């Protein structure tokens with residue numbers, strides 16, 4: 001089944017709301033409309049930027065989608081500092097990142113919390129970009145496939161097949177994030193394939209064939225094309241390389257099959 005690739009730029013804690021306007025404008029200007037027929041392009045700015053990005057995207061009818069980098073598992077109430085799925089949905093978000101390794105490591109998020117966040121996202125009509133991936137020691141010990149399929153099972157617990165089909169999975173080996181070390185194309189395909197097979201086993205072929213599985217970890221213009229050519233890699237979650245709009249536009253174009261004119 002043909003799955004449209006998704007290239008999502010996770011800005012992490014970079015770019016204030018004024019800078020966000022400039023970067024989004026430049027990205028839309030640099031990437032001709034025809035590329036959006038072939039790839040979906042998303043930006044994932046900090047919470048404080050979302051209203052500015054929404055206003056710009058709406059005003060100029062940009063084909064770019066956007067989303068948050070995290071959400072609360074709760075819907076409202078006394079949860080100081082948290083942002084709910086309802087709030088993100090109201091801002092026109094399509095996506096929300098859940099379970100990024102930086103949240104798992106720095107904020108101690110476990111599979112149970114990640115699972116609650118996936119449920120919260122879907123409850124509010126947001127598409128979760130569910131991140132998972134192994135650390136270097138797990139890979140060195142050869143446990144990467146079991147580790148990642150275990151995280152997948154934990155995150156999807158209690159979801160209907162219809163809801164699982166809506167989720168985007170992002171395989172991000174922790175040792176490749178922000179390090180310049182990219183998993184080889186064969187390594188990325190191995191884990192993405194194993195994740196799809198696990199989806200097939202637990203949720204059925206119809207679901208497994210629909211779910212987009214991205215690769216993330218030091219994706220750049222020089223490796224994106226080869227990565228997305230792999231059978232089970234349906235796009236990329238891009239960190240550092242998404243902060244430069246012209247470079248990110250080039251990366252999106254390469255994922256769509258050719259460089260910018």
Ligand SMILES: O=C[C@H](O)COP(=O)(O)O
Pocket residue numbers: 010100172176177178179180216217218219237238239240241
């Ligand atoms: O969410 C994005 C990933 O953490 C990858 O970040 P990176 O492209 O800077 O390695």
